[in-house]
Amino acid sequence: MKLLPTVGIICMAAMITACQSSEKSEKANGQIQLITLDPGHFHAALVQKNRLEGVDSVVHVYAPDGPDLQLHLDKINGYNTRPENPTHWKEEVYKGADFLDKMIAERATSGKKGNVVVMAGNNGLKTDYIKKTIEAGFNVLADKPMVIEASKFEELKNAFASAEKNKVLLYDIMTERYEITTMLQRAFSQQAEVFGTLEKGTPENPAVTKESVHHFYKNVSGSILTRPAWFMDVTQQGEGIVDVTTHLVDLVQWECFPEQTIDYQKDISLTSARRWTTDMRLSQFKAITKQDVFPDYLKKDVVSDSILKVYSNGEINYQLKGVHAKVSVTWAYKAPEGAGDTHYSIMRGTKANLIIRQGAPQQYKPTLYIEAVPGSKDLEASIKTVLPKIQQEFPGVEVKKIGTGWEVVIPEKYKEGHEAHFGRVAQKYLDYLKAGSLPAWEVPNMIAKYYTTTQALELAKKQRAKE
Known part of the structure; x- marks a missing residue:
């Protein structure tokens, strides 16, 4: 009976080692890991409509719980289950009112949860999202518009300056x-x-x-x-x-x-x-x-x-x-x-x-x-x-x-x-x-x-x- 906990610990250690090896392998291969932040617009899903070369199939999603999130996940599931050229995305979802803080905190503590943040949703919030995400060291691919009012134009300018300082790329989706x-x-x-x-x-x-x-x-x-x-x-x-x-x-x-x-x-x-x-x-x-x-x-x-x-x-x-x-x-x-x-x-x-x-x-x-x-x-x-x-x-x-x-x-x-x-x-x-x-x-x-x-x-x- 005393052996069981030991076996469990060994198995757990093996799993952790395997995960760490996988993460190291992905980083060694230069794979991009996507994060989707608060997807409120269908454009967020369209980024994943087809497989992207060099992008990990695991996508981390941080969002408040609600219909916007569910619509997004339904669209991704539709791409995964379509008869022709299905995708193979694995959405790992965090639901909570503190989704933005959680995304930033998890990067700070582990650095393992994605390096490119895709934003397509509430434009009134987007400029703030961009600023905080760039300052945390993420790359950002944002749907248009990045800003919707003149009072926040300088904030967007500062985000571009932060991107240059942090050596990350901020780019908008000009289809x-x-x-x-x-x-x-x-x-x-x-x-x-x-x-x-x-x-x-x-x-x-x-x-x-x-x-x-x-x-x-x-x-x-x-x-x-x-x-x-x-x-x-x-x-x-x-x-x-x-x-x-x-x-x-x-x-x-x-x-x-x-x-x-x-x-x-x-x-x-x-x-x-x-x-x-x-x-x-x-x-x-x-x-x-x-x-x-x-x-x-x-x-x-x-x-x-x-x-x-x-x-x-x-x-x-x-x-x-x-x-x-x-x-x-x-x-x-x-x-x-x-x-x-x-x-x-x-x-x-x-x-x-x-x-x-x-x-x-x-x-x-x-x-x-x-x-x-x-x-x-x-x-x-x-x-x-x-x-x-x-x-x-x-x-x-x-x-x-x-x-x-x-x-x-x-x-x-x-x-x-x-x-x-x-x-x-x-x-x-x-x-x-x-x-x-x-x-x-x-x-x-x-x-x-x-x-x-x-x-x-x-x-x-x-x-x-x-x-």
């Missing part, structure tokens, strides 16, 4: 850089023989315009998305002008001034900004949240006891390095049958305009066009000249003549869809981690991007107050 029509719009804009040079534009006729239409009721990964009620609270999710426009401002920078550093104090000048609401009936709110009543924190935005007014729409007119740009986002409740979120974009060059359309004529699929500007000569010959350069990076891409110009014909292999782009961003971030740094322009340009959106919100509020 739209991986949409093929946007990639090709950027590529053609760098071919002077076709595009010429970027116009400067005017406030009335910007050189660059990007418009995005989104929908509260939508299908994600094969099922109707259940949104948390706080998604409709702009103090938690952020207004549209600081949320989805983050992508559009990023694309303006990324396409117009590729790999160039932007100084937010010198290169950005706001012209005007505006914001307006989307009205949602209680029955519509129920359909997307599965909640029968508006929670107390939304009642400030409810009129006539049944209409929720959400400031989800916004427009920014500004100058970037002297180039006039306009970005806008509109949220409707539900898309027309067969449609979905849509994107419109134009870059105006001195020889040609590059236009992405995604309406009914395009069957709601983004399509890139090249259209000559008045006075352009021999554009067709120029397109034929530069096409081989484009094809070096994008094999199989062609152009065809149409009545208004040329349509860029894109092979289906490039049309991955929005959900697949999260994996692309994550893999790019992992490459940066292996290299030990981000490109030199990324951090100042992230700071410039969030300066643009948060200052635009302040301007829109002031202009609204004058009306």
